Amino acid sequence: MKKKILALLLFLLLPIAAFAESSVVSSTDLINNASALDGQTVVYTGEVIGDIMQRGDHTWLNLSDGSNAIGIWAATDQLGSIAIPGRYDQVGDTVQVTGIFHRACRDHGGDMDIHAVQLQLIQQGHTITHPLSSVRLILAVVTAVIGAGIVIRLQRKQRKL
Amino acid sequence: MMPARNRSGHWRAVLYYIGTVILCLGAMMYLPMIVSMLYGEWSVAVNFLISGNLTLIFGGSLLLLFRHSRLQRLGWGESMTVTASAWFIGMIVCAFPYWLNGNYLSFLDCCFDVMSGFTTTGFSLIQDMDHLSNGVNTWRHMLTFVGGQGMVVLVLTVLTKASSGIYRMYVGEGKDERLLPNVVHTSRSIWMISLVYLGLGTISLWFAGISLGMAPDRAFLHGWWIFMSAWSTGGFGPMSQNVLYYHSELYELITVLFFILGSFNFALHYAVFTGNRRELVKNVESVSFTVTITLLTLITTLGLMRLNVYPDVVAMFRKGFYQLISGHTTTGFMTIYARQFYNEWGDIALFAIVIAMLIGGSACSTAGGFKGLRMGIIFSAFKRDVRRMAQPEGQISVQRYHHIHDVVLDDGTVRSAMLIVIAYIVTFTIGTLACMLCGYPFAMSVFESASATGNVGLSIGLMSSASPAVLKIIFLLIMWLARLEFMSVLALSAYIAKKVMRS
Numbered sequence: 001m002k003k004k005i006l007a008l009l010l011f012l013l014l015p016i017a018a019f020a021e022s023s024v025v026s027s028t029d030l031i032n033n034a035s036a037l038d039g040q041t042v043v044y045t046g047e048v049i050g051d052i053m054q055r056g057d058h059t060w061l062n063l064s065d066g067s068n069a070i071g072i073w074a075a076t077d078q079l080g081s082i083a084i085p086g087r088y089d090q091v092g093d094t095v096q097v098t099g100i101f102h103r104a105c106r107d108h109g110g111d112m113d114i115h116a117v118q119l120q121l122i123q124q125g126h127t128i129t130h131p132l133s134s135v136r137l138i139l140a141v142v143t144a145v146i147g148a149g150i151v152i153r154l155q156r157k158q159r160k161l
Numbered sequence: 162m163m164p165a166r167n168r169s170g171h172w173r174a175v176l177y178y179i180g181t182v183i184l185c186l187g188a189m190m191y192l193p194m195i196v197s198m199l200y201g202e203w204s205v206a207v208n209f210l211i212s213g214n215l216t217l218i219f220g221g222s223l224l225l226l227f228r229h230s231r232l233q234r235l236g237w238g239e240s241m242t243v244t245a246s247a248w249f250i251g252m253i254v255c256a257f258p259y260w261l262n263g264n265y266l267s268f269l270d271c272c273f274d275v276m277s278g279f280t281t282t283g284f285s286l287i288q289d290m291d292h293l294s295n296g297v298n299t300w301r302h303m304l305t306f307v308g309g310q311g312m313v314v315l316v317l318t319v320l321t322k323a324s325s326g327i328y329r330m331y332v333g334e335g336k337d338e339r340l341l342p343n344v345v346h347t348s349r350s351i352w353m354i355s356l357v358y359l360g361l362g363t364i365s366l367w368f369a370g371i372s373l374g375m376a377p378d379r380a381f382l383h384g385w386w387i388f389m390s391a392w393s394t395g396g397f398g399p400m401s402q403n404v405l406y407y408h409s410e411l412y413e414l415i416t417v418l419f420f421i422l423g424s425f426n427f428a429l430h431y432a433v434f435t436g437n438r439r440e441l442v443k444n445v446e447s448v449s450f451t452v453t454i455t456l457l458t459l460i461t462t463l464g465l466m467r468l469n470v471y472p473d474v475v476a477m478f479r480k481g482f483y484q485l486i487s488g489h490t491t492t493g494f495m496t497i498y499a500r501q502f503y504n505e506w507g508d509i510a511l512f513a514i515v516i517a518m519l520i521g522g523s524a525c526s527t528a529g530g531f532k533g534l535r536m537g538i539i540f541s542a543f544k545r546d547v548r549r550m551a552q553p554e555g556q557i558s559v560q561r562y563h564h565i566h567d568v569v570l571d572d573g574t575v576r577s578a579m580l581i582v583i584a585y586i587v588t589f590t591i592g593t594l595a596c597m598l599c600g601y602p603f604a605m606s607v608f609e610s611a612s613a614t615g616n617v618g619l620s621i622g623l624m625s626s627a628s629p630a631v632l633k634i635i636f637l638l639i640m641w642l643a644r645l646e647f648m649s650v651l652a653l654s655a656y657i658a659k660k661v662m663r664s
Contacts, residue, residue, distance in 0.1 A: 049291040053374030088294040110476030130204045143214030150221035
């Protein structure tokens with residue numbers, strides 16, 4: 001029984017030990033200290049934005065922490081339930097990535113990116129509504145009527161000239 | 162009604178033509194409204210509807226009030242005043258949708274972005290770009306597309322006939338080539354060329370986007386927007402990472418192709434379209450561009466290699482050459498982060514890119530900078546003067562350069578080319594000084610000022626929504642002056658000064 005508990009503990013703690021030296025970074029840290037962090041394991045958290053672009057068995061994600069977005073190259077099967085990208089009408093999934101940072105990635109034509117070792121969904125994305133202002137709607141109708149009147153009048157005058 | 166030179170009626174004619182431009186800009190606002198409606202962005206659609214209506218009311222009222230002055234003959238000064246004023250008033254009305262949609266911290270930032278779009282510069286002060294509506298993104302890219310061809314060119318396309326002064330307005334917009342004898346037909350040809358490429362470019366980027374893993378509708382929108390930006394050498398992108406967002410060499414290659422084409426003279430496109438393919442290799446601008454891009458590529462590569470910035474040739478090409486050619490064509494697309502220029506590139510590569518941004522693309526194109534044609538003319542004049550020194554006294558030599566046809570180089574042409582180049586350098590110097598007075602380092606100031614003066618949009622990270630308002634205003638004026646190649650804005654200043662003195 002003791003051996004089993006020890007094995008279980010080792011199994012749970014090994015990944016933590018592997019990333020023990022990884023540093024938690026922001027996009028600004030990555031861009032401003034790119035040379036120092038090049039090739040190191042980093043932990044970066046951000047919102048998935050735009051598109052989740054699958055390329056064969058790997059996928060590109062762009063994670064924004066509010067200052068900049070960083071490209072994440074991950075095996076597609078690592079994505080799990082990450083599926084909602086941030087756009088106008090939705091807040092994207094917040095994801096924490098642990099991976100190797102490249103200042104100028106040799107595999108990707110010199111892109112600054114992170115090759116993911118582990119992806120973790122921190123918070124699921126959700127849709128957002130942008131309420132329609134009734135005042136603006138009325139303004140739109142009123143200005144449309146006036147605008148149409150001017151255009152019609154203009155056309156009549158142009159025909160006479 | 163006969164055209165007349167009635168001095169008191171000139172300002173009415175000026176307002177009539179400004180009204181025509183405003184009316185066209187108002188009509189443009191309904192396209193992003195439709196895009197917003199298709200994507201269920203109702204609040205954005207209503208904002209575009211209000212903006213479009215108000216702009217139509219404003220422009221239409223000017224036309225109604227001053228329609229009797231439309232045949233008034235306008236001189237050079239008044240025609241150029243129309244162009245410069247139309248660009249400035251157009252900036253204010255086109256900022257209205259941005260302001261209503263709440264994408265900016267201030268109305269000044271809205272105006273800055275519109276001017277940046279119109280002048281195909283590509284600096285952006287927009288907030289939270291990664292969550293922009295499709296309607297606002299369409300509007301941003303439309304502004305840069307229309308600005309690239311020219312607002313006056315847009316208006317000329319819808320006019321049935323040209324009155325006197327129209328050609329002068331066209332020249333005031335920094336274009337003086339006549340593809341066809343009639344300036345209205347020339348404008349239509351410019352739009353025809355652009356629309357043919359719009360179709361080709363959007364389709365190729367659409368398919369590329371799908372192959373990159375984007376949904377078909379998203380790939381289409383991105384393809385359409387990026388093409389408009391590439392062709393007009395604008396540099397706007399729908400995402401904050403700009404072209405880096407796509408992580409794709411295919412996308413980069415297609416954009417390079419279209420922004421190089423966009424930086425070529427419309428007269429050159431027309432010559433090639435009408436079967437004169439040899440023009441592509443003989444034209445002074447093609448030669449000038451080939452020479453400068455080759456030299457500057459060598460310098461950039463040397464600078465990047467000295468610092469081991471990129472690990473291999475592929476990375477060097479995709480990063481070094483891409484930013485350089487993007488700067489040289491005054492596009493401003495980026496596949497690196499702005500701060501990487503400052504942190505990693507080193508002085509030699511930055512020097513090359515600053516020179517590239519100042520030279521820019523071709524005359525009568527969508528590009529900025531002091532243009533390859535002027536470089537060619539000045540170089541030819543230099544060659545002529547050196548040759549004269551070696552000749553016996555009294556011997557006459559004629560220097561020619563080839564631009565659509567062989568042109569004899571005269572002193573007037575050289576002087577006007579030199580004047581414009583000097584004006585660009587003075588503007589660049591003022592911009593650099595303004596940045597340094599605001600507390601920015603010399604290298605950053607030089608880079609950002611060259612980018613604004615050349616209407617490029619590559620950024621080293623200096624210009625942002627947090628920059629001082631005075632610097633934003635100076636950059637806005639620089640972009641406006643440089644895009645219209647100074648003369649129109651100077652004519653407007655003289656016109657206003659004259660009115661003030663008289664009153």
